[in-house]
Ligand SMILES: Nc1ncnc2c1ncn2[C@@H]1O[C@H](COP(=O)(O)OP(=O)(O)OP(=O)(O)O)[C@@H](O)[C@H]1O
């Protein structure tokens with residue numbers, strides 16, 4: 248049910264991907280996203296797919312599990328695809344009343360939909376292989392320069408850690424409450440939109456009350472352990488770059504290099520290949 | 526209404542690295558009107574098992590029938606199952622959501638599509654059964670009640686659906702001794718009055734020993750033993766091996782017999798043990 252949502256979820260494992268420094272992974276994902284916007288044709292996607300496939304294979308996260316992350320945004324993908332397909336002007340392939348599909352539209356639609364898919368797949372690999380705690384450690388460390396400007400980086404990171412930490416708890420709680428109300432005959436699946444929205448009340452009220460209860464307990468527990476914020480706090484597992492991190496850096500550099508070279512020298516090649524094939 | 530479970534297996538997160546076999550090939554039957562207790566260590570699969578009995582969880586494999594309805598059949602309507610099988614979850618007070626106790630208890634009966642007068646009758650009856658005074662509590666907000674009272678409201682919400690099978694998952698967890706006894710007595714009372722089938726999940730041997738017709742012992746997802754309390758609690762060593770004990774009375778009786786006392790075969794009720802001891806001890810002190 249509700250547990251099927253994998254976006255932002257951690258997949259336990261011991262692969263090299265799981266062990267790479269979180270800061271590096273965050274930067275790598277940002278570079279990866281940038282690379283998706285450098286790529287302007289399908290030849291570039293070949294490079295992206297190879298890169299993504301390599302990293303996925305190394306991470307040992309089952310492909311099925313990664314692909315499940317696409318489910319929640321499937322609608323957005325379909326929406327973008329349809330809009331791009333119908334709204335682009337150019338050489339007309341098919342026409343019906345005011346609707347028309349053009350050659351350029353089809354090309355754009357596939358291209359944009361794939362970009363979204365790659366975007367999600369790449370970034371979900373980050374959260375799948377990085378524990379939330381490490382992720383926020385990484386973000387805190389990367390934000391450090393902004394601390395001088397008065398940004399409360401530790402507090403922000405702590406808030407993020409807590410929020411991430413409690414996503415599964417709240418999902419679990421939702422699951423429990425849903426089951427309990429289903430046992431009392433609640434029906435969440437049929438009826439009009441209005442009825443379905445109303446059916447959510449028996450879930451949302453207990454969920455909010457539960458969330459406040461958890462927040463209060465947590466605040467008390469933190470104070471009882473003398474938590475006072477970031478000043479002078481040290482870390483049990485301080486982040487340090489290791490040899491495998493250097494390897495990862497090389498990998499990213501090579502990947503980015505190929506993407507840029509492809510953009511400069513091979514641009515337009517895919518159109519020629521497509522033209523040859525059809 | 527009888528319950529039949531055949532070769533029930535449930536695997537959480539099947540096919541993933543962290544899949545858990547929560548139930549493995551569990552089979553049993555409960556005749557109509559019986560009072561069953563399920564006991565087992567934490568994580569032994571008790572909650573998973575009972576959630577199958579009203580169709581909240583679907584088995585990975587195996588079949589379940591309630592009365593003559595096979596609930597694992599895809600064509601069965603969920604409402605029909607929920608009408609027959611009432612399930613009180615662990616910590617049920619966390620599912621309260623309405624503005625008043627009355628409205629909250631009415632949620633279940635209303636979902637069954639009953640007419641207003643019938644709903645009203647059931648609310649009054651179930652509140653009386655769980656020991657909540659109607660005049661005093663009906664119009665109060667469930668959120669301003671004590672933990673024990675909230676629990677009663679939540680249980681009343683399920684009882685009001687008048688299920689023929691009533692399942693309770695550790696209904697006394699986290700309550701003070703008085704509320705603990707009250708809730709258990711209430712379950713017994715409901716059982717006596719409505720003659721329904723009861724399945725009570727518990728950690729507490731003492732609660733189970735005196736009330737249940739039969740006891741099911743779960744261990745790591747398997748049903749390892751079942752029988753009348755007298756039979757099951759005879760196996761002290763086996764039970765302690767899987768992390769469970771026996772009722773205190775049984776324990777005392779067993780220790781006495783180790784010291785050479787001629788104790789009757791098995792004692793479950795505290796009263797029986799006391800009368801046994803009283804007979805043998807000199808009056809006016811040892
Ligand atoms: N929703 C779930 N997802 C994944 N695993 C679960 C889920 N619910 C339970 N489990 C696992 O299934 C096993 C059985 O759990 P279950 O809740 O049935 O035990 P229990 O006997 O009710 O324990 P307790 O006495 O603590 O309530 C446990 O190993 C548990 O970790």
Ligand SMILES: [Mg+2]
Pocket residue numbers: 571572573615694
């Ligand atoms: Mg349980």
